[in-house]
Amino acid sequence: MSKTPERKAQDTSTFEIREVGNVKSVQKFIVFATGLPSCVSGQMVEFANGIKGLVIGFGEEEVQILVLGSASELRAGDEVYNKGKFLSLPVGENFLGRVVNSLCEPQDSKGDIVPKEHYPVFRIAPGVMDRIPVKETLETGTLSIDATLPIAKGQRQLLIGDRLTGKTTVAIDAIINQKGKNVICIYCCIGKTYSNLLKILETLGEKNALEYTVVVSGVASTTPGEQYLAPYAACMLGEYFMYNGKDVFVIFDDLTRHAWIYRQICLLLGRAPGREAYPGDIFYIHSQLMERGGYLKPELGGGSMTFFPIVEIQQGDVTGYISTNVISMTDGQLYFSTPLFNKGFRPAIDLGLSVSRIGSKAQWPAMKAFSRTLRLEYLQYKELVQMTQLRATGLSKEAEASLKRGEAITQLLIQDKNKPVPMEEEIMYLYALSLGVLDELSAPDIQKFKKDFLQKVQQWDSSLITVMRESQELTDATIERLRRSLQRYFEKE
Ligand code: ATP
């Protein structure tokens, strides 16, 4: 140990060591150290063997340090250096297409990453005056979201649901759908298994989505310190792009596990447990993260950061501590339902329990026009289905028409995984629905229509898609062109 300080002094010639303290005791991944009187919370320290630590609290006579690496080699009496620096990590364009851990060190076999600069991990969120209202839509490629629960760039939308209800799939589909749309994506994995992460990497690779994505891995096999840090590191990587005027989309998968890790850390620190044994500041831990998303004003580059935090619940109960906290700090939630998932209605988003509070302000006018009544029609249909289960005969004409319309909507909303649909195509479906031509079709015919129609339109009227994307609204001329294509499709049928 004695030769370490000299070696360190050479290694870190650009740093000034302000204080040298000593490890008093080590408890799993927490170190209690003495002799660092000028430390502040959120600051970085370094141990003699080069491992970093984060100051997360203070006792009467000691500093509490969360070890960001393996604590197994640390012993009482080891030296710990305070360099007077807040935790900052490398960022830059070179992180695109890479898998990194929470310290931004590469985890794939693609070699070192040359950073552009260093950013603070715990940056203060932009203030109200630095932001502007949302104005652009983030296309998720999932019809039920884009039509009825639209997401805007800069919005924070919670994905909440039981285990295995397709939460990650919807989020990953949104990443796949950003191809060619100039949006930087960040997937942050917290406390999930390594095999979960591998599957996601495989999907992203297959769809060529990795090139505009950074994956931050805080999988269950990493240390608690790294898992705790993962969402902040992901947010920091996103901030680099946001402050450089880019649109960023970040997924935190998932915050329940992040809360569990923080609970573990705090119990080891001896902090008083509160509701569900979580520490008192768990709300702050998540809200300081959520606040960092938003849409910056043009003077600050005009970038945006959209968040999709994921929260796992049990038996559909949204009243848990973490879920109610995160619901209150986001701009809406997508509720994933197990019964719907088991019935084959996938993505299993319950339109009755989901909301998007700000997204509709930024929705494409064309989408807005056709989706206005969709959610209501669908919810009324669900009610009607329940009623008709009791009394199946003697339905009025209106009720029969509503049932048919509802079935057509259901078929439109069902979507296979990893096959996001472009917005123009979604608008075409909804236009066909509004004309009523889908009401008489059987479920397989509607699925066939969804599979074939876009191809046919490209064949018959190749510029229509481009016109729709550029104008984002449907003029009389475009509607006429669309109507002609539909007529031709159904005549052929
Ligand atoms: P976890 O709780 O493990 O995080 P989750 O809610 O994120 O689960 P996913 O992992 O996204 O759920 O999906 C669960 C399973 O359902 C996966 O095997 C996935 O392939 C399948 N699945 C999800 N969405 C669809 C879909 N739209 N169509 C068909 N299969 C789907």
Ligand code: MG
């Ligand atoms: Mg998941």
